[in-house]
Amino acid sequence: MAKPKFIELPGCDLIPIIYEDRSVLAIDKPRGWMLVPDSWRKTNWNLQTAIDSSIRADDFWARSRNLTYLRHVHRLDADTSGVMLFAKSEGAMRAMGDMFESRRMEKTYLAIVEGVPREKEWTCELPIGPDPLKFGKMKVDRGEEGKEAETHFRVLISNERFTLLEASPLTGRTHQIRLHLAESGSPIMCDEIYGRVEKGFRLGLRAVRLAYKDTFTRRPVNIIAPAESFLREYGFTLSEEQRKEKWSYRPPPVETRPGADAPPPRNHK
Secondary structure, eight states: OOOOSSOOOTSSOOOOEEEEEESEEEEEETTOOOOOOTTTOOOBBHHHHHHHHHHTTTTHHTTTTTOOOEEEOOOOOTTTTEEEESSSSSSHHHHHHHHHHHOOEEEEEEEEESSSSSSEEEEEOEEEEOOOTTTTOOOEOOTTTOOOOOOEEEEEESSSSSEEEEEEESSSTTHHHHHHHHTTTTTTTTTTTTSOOOOTOOOEEEEEEEEETTTTTEEEEEEOOOOHHHHHTOOOOOOOOHHHHSSSSSOOOOOOOOOOOOOOOOOOO
């Protein structure tokens, strides 16, 4: 039975499946879908709930794969598009979740900012915690509530108005890239929480890459989401050669657990 290369959910465009193996399935998440608990009833755009319902309905995309379980391993903000990883079993969920927690998952985002940042490459390590004055907003918090956060930024290219950045978060705090860029003086374009909204634009943030060594096969996995449409919104283009050079497989960050079998850490400037 041929497996469709997309997830088909009622009332929305097809969601592309960009990678799949025996343990995981990765999609190119469109803007608009949220990853929130089932108990949060304020939206009909709960991606996990919609996928669960589709699997229970025995829809063809799921039936062709004999899927009974598909659970998101990490989250993306509602307005952030790009690579999102799902586990096909509870065992895969635990293994992949541990990979994110132990920083063995290499994550790459593209971010659009207005103007030109002060530096071409830098690291932000400001701790992050919830803002008690506004639900859903985060803030820099050096107190007990703040959690360590680290993001590496690199300027890729600029045009007459915007700069395209590569963002590599080593931790996975809520709104980490958005807050760290705002605190660096270069908020993401059209960020309604940490920057400003401009008519005709959408949030300039896209997850373009996940890379890791498969827990079960020990083989490197490099999942890349297309970026051409996203880049065109802001007047950028990258050749296929540039994309391959910038997001080819590199060893994931060092495992932090004692005694772990891990590759040596990469050097970040």
